[in-house]
Amino acid sequence: xRIGRITRFRTKVLLSxxxxxxxxxxxxxxxxxxxxxxxxHSEFVKRGKALASNLAASGELGVFSEDERLLNAALxxxxxxxxxxxxxxxxxxGKRLIGGGKALTQPGLAPTTETLNHEIRARMLTDxxxxxxxxxxxxxxxxxxxxxxxxxxEVRLVEEQYFGMPRSTRGxxxxxxxxxxxxxxxxxxxxxxxxxxxxxxxxxxxxxxxLAGGALAxxxxxxxxxxxxxxxxxxxxxxxEGQIDQEISVDSRDELGTLATTYNEMAKALTRTLDERARVxxxxxxxxxxxxxxxxxxxxxxxxxxxxxxxxxxHKSEFLANMSHELRTPLNAILGFTxxxxxxxxxxxPDELRESMEDIRINGRHLLRLINDVLDLSxxxxxxxxxxxxxxxIQSLIDSAISAxxxxxxxxxxxxxxxxxxxxxxxxxxxxxxxxxLMNLVGNAIKFTPGSGSVTVTAKSVxxxxxxxxxSQPETRNPKPETxxxxxxxxxxxxxTGIGIPAEELKSIFSEFRQVDSSITREYGGSxxxxxxxxxxxxxxxxxxWADSQxxxxxxxxxxxxxxxxxxx
Amino acid sequence: MSLLTSRFTxxxxxxxxxxxxxxxxxxxxxxxxxxxxxxADVDVYNEALEGFKNGSHGSTVIEYDMEGDLQKxxxxxxxxxxxxxxxxxxxxxxxxLQIVAEEIQDxxxxxxxxxxxxxxxxxxxxxxxxxxxxxxxxQQLALxxxxxxxxxxxxxIYDPSKTGWLVKQAERLAKDQGIRLVTKAVTSPKDSFTAxxxxxxxxDALWIVPDxxxxxxxxxxxxxxxxxxxxxxxxxxxxxxxxxxxxxxLSFESGWDIGSQAAELASGILSGKSIQEIPFTTARKTRxxxxxxxxxxxGVHIPKEILERADVVIR
Numbered sequence: 001x002r003i004g005r006i007t008r009f010r011t012k013v014l015l016s017x018x019x020x021x022x023x024x025x026x027x028x029x030x031x032x033x034x035x036x037x038x039x040x041h042s043e044f045v046k047r048g049k050a051l052a053s054n055l056a057a058s059g060e061l062g063v064f065s066e067d068e069r070l071l072n073a074a075l076x077x078x079x080x081x082x083x084x085x086x087x088x089x090x091x092x093x094g095k096r097l098i099g100g101g102k103a104l105t106q107p108g109l110a111p112t113t114e115t116l117n118h119e120i121r122a123r124m125l126t127d128x129x130x131x132x133x134x135x136x137x138x139x140x141x142x143x144x145x146x147x148x149x150x151x152x153x154e155v156r157l158v159e160e161q162y163f164g165m166p167r168s169t170r171g172x173x174x175x176x177x178x179x180x181x182x183x184x185x186x187x188x189x190x191x192x193x194x195x196x197x198x199x200x201x202x203x204x205x206x207x208x209x210x211l212a213g214g215a216l217a218x219x220x221x222x223x224x225x226x227x228x229x230x231x232x233x234x235x236x237x238x239x240x241e242g243q244i245d246q247e248i249s250v251d252s253r254d255e256l257g258t259l260a261t262t263y264n265e266m267a268k269a270l271t272r273t274l275d276e277r278a279r280v281x282x283x284x285x286x287x288x289x290x291x292x293x294x295x296x297x298x299x300x301x302x303x304x305x306x307x308x309x310x311x312x313x314x315h316k317s318e319f320l321a322n323m324s325h326e327l328r329t330p331l332n333a334i335l336g337f338t339x340x341x342x343x344x345x346x347x348x349x350p351d352e353l354r355e356s357m358e359d360i361r362i363n364g365r366h367l368l369r370l371i372n373d374v375l376d377l378s379x380x381x382x383x384x385x386x387x388x389x390x391x392x393x394i395q396s397l398i399d400s401a402i403s404a405x406x407x408x409x410x411x412x413x414x415x416x417x418x419x420x421x422x423x424x425x426x427x428x429x430x431x432x433x434x435x436x437x438l439m440n441l442v443g444n445a446i447k448f449t450p451g452s453g454s455v456t457v458t459a460k461s462v463x464x465x466x467x468x469x470x471x472s473q474p475e476t477r478n479p480k481p482e483t484x485x486x487x488x489x490x491x492x493x494x495x496x497t498g499i500g501i502p503a504e505e506l507k508s509i510f511s512e513f514r515q516v517d518s519s520i521t522r523e524y525g526g527s528x529x530x531x532x533x534x535x536x537x538x539x540x541x542x543x544x545x546w547a548d549s550q551x552x553x554x555x556x557x558x559x560x561x562x563x564x565x566x567x568x569x
Numbered sequence: 570m571s572l573l574t575s576r577f578t579x580x581x582x583x584x585x586x587x588x589x590x591x592x593x594x595x596x597x598x599x600x601x602x603x604x605x606x607x608x609a610d611v612d613v614y615n616e617a618l619e620g621f622k623n624g625s626h627g628s629t630v631i632e633y634d635m636e637g638d639l640q641k642x643x644x645x646x647x648x649x650x651x652x653x654x655x656x657x658x659x660x661x662x663x664x665x666l667q668i669v670a671e672e673i674q675d676x677x678x679x680x681x682x683x684x685x686x687x688x689x690x691x692x693x694x695x696x697x698x699x700x701x702x703x704x705x706x707x708q709q710l711a712l713x714x715x716x717x718x719x720x721x722x723x724x725x726i727y728d729p730s731k732t733g734w735l736v737k738q739a740e741r742l743a744k745d746q747g748i749r750l751v752t753k754a755v756t757s758p759k760d761s762f763t764a765x766x767x768x769x770x771x772x773d774a775l776w777i778v779p780d781x782x783x784x785x786x787x788x789x790x791x792x793x794x795x796x797x798x799x800x801x802x803x804x805x806x807x808x809x810x811x812x813x814x815x816x817x818x819l820s821f822e823s824g825w826d827i828g829s830q831a832a833e834l835a836s837g838i839l840s841g842k843s844i845q846e847i848p849f850t851t852a853r854k855t856r857x858x859x860x861x862x863x864x865x866x867x868g869v870h871i872p873k874e875i876l877e878r879a880d881v882v883i884r
Contacts, residue, residue: 061794064787065762153786158684158779159663161806162702162820163613165637 009229013222014215021214025207033203037196044083044144048187049130051078052148055183056130059089063097063150063181071098078185085143085188089150091181094121103143103186116182124149124182135186142193143186150181228256232263244271317382324375328368335364373529376436380536387540389565392431394424394459394490401438402457408446415454416446424461427490428564433537437545440530441494441557449498449554456495462560464488489543491560500551509547510535534559541565601628601656601839604649606669608662609637613824617661617681620828625835630659639668646672657835660699661828663689670697677838681831682824684779686849687734698838698847700830702821703779705851706739709819710746712857713774713804715875716817720802724751724772726764726792728782735778758785765795775803777810789813800867808881811858816867818860821852822880856880 055078062071071089078087079100086101094116123131130148154176157165228248235246246267248260338361341349349357379385402418409416438457445455501509510531538545543561603625607614622630635642646668649655658673660666660680669678670690680686680699690697713720723743727736736752743750751771753764761783765775775796777783784806793814796803802816811818821827830850838844858881864871876882 061762061787061791064785065759065791067759067762070762070791155781155784155786157663158781158784158806159702161779161784161809162684163611165609165611 009226010219010222013225014218017218018211018215021211022207025203025210029203029207033199036199040192040195044187044192045132045146047083048132048144048146048185049148051081051084051187052130052146052183052185054078055087055089055185056148056150056181059150059181059183060152063089063091064152066091066097068098072100075100083187083191084185085141086186088116088184089181090116090121090184092125092179094118094182097181101186103188116184120147121182125179128179134189142189144189146185146187148183148185149179150183151177152180153177225256228252228260232260235263235267239267239270244274314382317378320374320378320382324371324378327371328375331364331368331371335361335368338364373533376533377529377536380533380540385536385540387430387433387565389428389430391426391428392434393426394492395420397431397434397438398457398459398492400435401442404439405442405446408443409455412446412449413451414446414449416442417454417456419456419458421460424459424490425563427561429541429561430537430565434541434561437534437537437559438492438494440534441559444530445494445496445498445555445557449496453497453554455497457492458495459490459492461563462489462491489560489562491558493556493558495554495556497554500553501547501549501555502551503549506547506549510545603628603630603657603659603835604655605630605632605659605661606642606645606665607632607634608642608660608664608666610634611662614661614682616824617828617831618659620823620825621659621661621681621832621835622828623825624829624832628656628835628839631655635665635668637664639664642668643672656839659831659835666690666697666699670694677844679831679835679838681827685732685735688731696844698834698844698849700827700834700850701852702827703735703851704819704821704855706735707742707746708855709776709804710739710743710748712817712819712875713776713802714746714748715872716774716802716869720773721747722749722751722772722774724753724765724768724775724801725778726753726755726761726768726783727778727780728756729754730756731782732778732780735780739776739778755782758782758788761785761788762791765792769795769799769801772801775801777803777805777815779806796863797866802863802867802869808856808858811860811863811881812883814860814863816860816863816869818858820856820858822854822856826854827852858883 055074058077059071059074061067062074074089075087075098078084079102084101085103086099088099089097091097096116120131120133124147128149128151130146132144132146134142135145136142155161156176159165231248235248239246244267247264250257250260250264338357340346342354342357342361376385398418398420402416406416442455442457449455535545538559538561541561542565543559545557545559547555547557549555605618605621607618618630618632633645635645642665650672654676656677658669658676658678660669660678661682663683666678666680666683666686666689669680674696676696678697678699680697680701682702683689683699684702686699686701710723713723725736725739727733729736733754736750740750740752751768753768755761755764775792777789777792789810790813792803793810795801796814796816803810803814805811805813805815805818807820808818830853834847834850837847857875857879859871859876859879860883861871862883863869
């Protein structure tokens with residue numbers, strides 16, 4: 001492709017120069033040839049005319065006397081001349097007086113040339129001007145003929161030998177010169193034709209030589225131009241292939257030399273730029289590598305920390321789970337023996353001991369509850385909690401919770417009310433865990449409600465559409481009788497008239513170890529884990545738990561669980 | 570211009586004729602009336618006229634230029650004859666003499682500047698005489714003899730109808746001087762070539778006579794050529810021929826001189842001499858031209874005497 005392009009340039013140069021040379025050769029050669037031929041011809045004609053005129057002048061005596069000797073003498077000078085083929089002298093009536101020349105001795109010349117053309121004779125007699133004409137002799141040889149009149153001055157008066165007589169007036173003094181004969185000179189065109197042919201040959205030869213020379217020169221010139229370009233192209237190609245450090249030897253001071261110099265400078269600049277870029281890239285790469293190393297280091301540190309942390313957390317949970325169990329065993333023993341003592345199995349308990357024994361039992365139970373809570377939470381966190389699914393009755397669930405807490409409510413003189421919707425279908429779930437949730441909520445309500453307040457536990461069934469689209473569907477308020485409600489959820493609420501929870505605390509009450517105020521723990525007791533465990537248990541049932549509250553007026557805790565829990569835990 | 574001049578001249582002539590007639594009538598015999606008829610307006614003719622006027626004091630000379638036109642001259646002469654006759658007519662030049670000889674028989678006529686007058690004037694003419702341009706033959710022969718004592722045979726080519734009389738005279742005169750004249754008579758110009766060639770071994774010098782037949786330019790050219798080829802000196806007619814290559818050229822000296830010669834003849838006639846007693850004259854003074862270049866080529870030594878005598882020497 002590259003070579004092709006260069007070849008094409010060379011061809012272009014050749015193609016543009018050769019026609020030029022050819023045109024010049026043809027033009028100048030043709031012109032000079034034409035000029036030369038014309039000059040030659042005109043010289044030839046001039047010479048012929050001069051010869052004829054000369055012959056006419058020198059032949060005057062001969063024609064006048066019609067003396068052969070004089071005529072021969074007149075002819076002698078001219079017949080030896082180059083190119084003169086034949087010479088004739090005629091008298092005024094056209095009679096041939098004498099003839100001579102090389103052509104007459106040749107056998108080919110037709111005798112017709114010897115007679116004088118009448119027309120020419122008449123012209124000579126009247127015009128008295130030299131004339132010429134071309135004669136082609138039977139296609140073999142052509143001649144250029146020249147005619148000149150031989151004029152003689154007539155003398156009418158001897159006086160004219162002494163003085164000039166007037167010649168303007170009529171009568172005796174008219175023009176007294178007359179044509180007494182005609183000189184005819186035939187010049188052979190052989191030499192001039194040969195010369196012309198030679199010139200044409202020479203011209204053709206020179207044209208060929210010039211053409212060849214011009215082509216060679218053009219080739220050399222284009223080579224001189226294309227060679228540096230080729231070198232440049234090759235260098236550029238190598239550069240394109242990545243060998244940036246190219247240098248072209250500069251051996252001329254013309255535009256190409258400048259180009260090469262500029263190219264070299266460009267290559268150097270390019271090399272510098274590329275080096276710079278490579279350096280920057282290297283630095284960047286190093287920086288990247290160190291950064292990656294640091295990140296990896298940090299990540300591994302973090303992972304390590306994370307691992308340690310999760311290990312610690314697991315250990316903590318395992319520890320807690322184990323510990324709770326280990327704690328419960330001796331505590332149960334304590335509680336069991338205490339109850340046995342109080343129940344008088346080991347004999348009558350003295351009255352002064354009974355109260356202390358009761359304290360032991362109460363605190364022991366409290367401790368057990370705390371331990372159970374911690375155990376549950378850690379079980380849940382350790383992922384060891386499993387729901388024990390089974391059908392149960394919501395009514396009996398609430399009833400058992402009420403009966404378990406009635407004594408507590410009675411102690412504080414609280415009204416404890418249960419409002420359970422009639423005909424609730426049996427629910428599927430872990431009744432034990434749901435009881436735990438309900439107990440927690442009711443216990444809390446009793447705990448945080450001052451005397452003569454009330455705690456109301458409500459249970460009702462809720463269809464999914466009812467809470468999914470609470471207000472936008474007016475039909476749901478007046479449901480049509482033919483579409484019987486199919487309850488999907490059970491909603492249990494525990495309302496109290498207690499101290500209430502501030503709005504900003506309402507969201508965080510389900511977090512672990514949180515009560516509304518740390519001071520509350522001191523005042524009301526409790527581990528602070530109850531709500532957290534309740535929330536986890538409800539969520540395990542795929543339900544939700546939330547609360548509404550007004551400070552000073554009371555709180556309502558809602559639990560909504562699916563009627564039939566699908567997930568086993 | 571020439572037309573204007575001619576008209577003007579005619580008017581003057583006419584006026585003069587009238588005035589002259591009146592003068593003649595009132596003062597008879599006091600001043601002779603001469604009509605001068607000029608052949609053409611040529612310098613030499615004008616000179617001759619001046620010379621004539623100069624030599625004829627007391628005569629009234631009335632000029633008329635026929636401008637080389639014979640018809641015009643004849644018309645003038647007819648007018649002249651019808652009026653009062655002049656005492657003498659001067660014919661200057663050959664053409665004037667030709668018509669005067671034809672037309673005028675009863676008026677005395679003197680000619681001037683005419684060559685070979687006998688060819689124009691008939692034998693029986695009685696009223697004409699004059700001064701010819703011819704150079705005396707004896708002078709020419711003597712000149713050739715003086716060039717070299719070896720010159721004994723002189724060649725002459727002539728046309729008997731033109732210069733037969735001259736050659737006859739010359740033969741007689743030559744005999745007196747001990748010279749033999751070798752003559753060849755020709756009748757056409759081209760004969761002169763062969764005639765000349767024929768006499769190349771018979772002559773020591775060539776004498777060109779004023780013969781029209783012989784004087785064609787080619788013939789003169791050939792004679793001069795002949796002269797150089799055969800080393801034969803040529804005596805030419807004029808300075809012109811000497812310049813062309815003739816060794817010598819002998820001619821009349823000037824028109825003025827011929828004119829004054831004619832004036833002398835006229836005064837003789839007017840004073841009562843019979844014309845028949847007055848012969849034609851030849852040039853009294855001659856003009857000699859010597860071509861020394863030709864002399865060198867011909868190997869001829871020109872005597873000092875001749876060189877001193879020569880009016881023009883071409884070196």
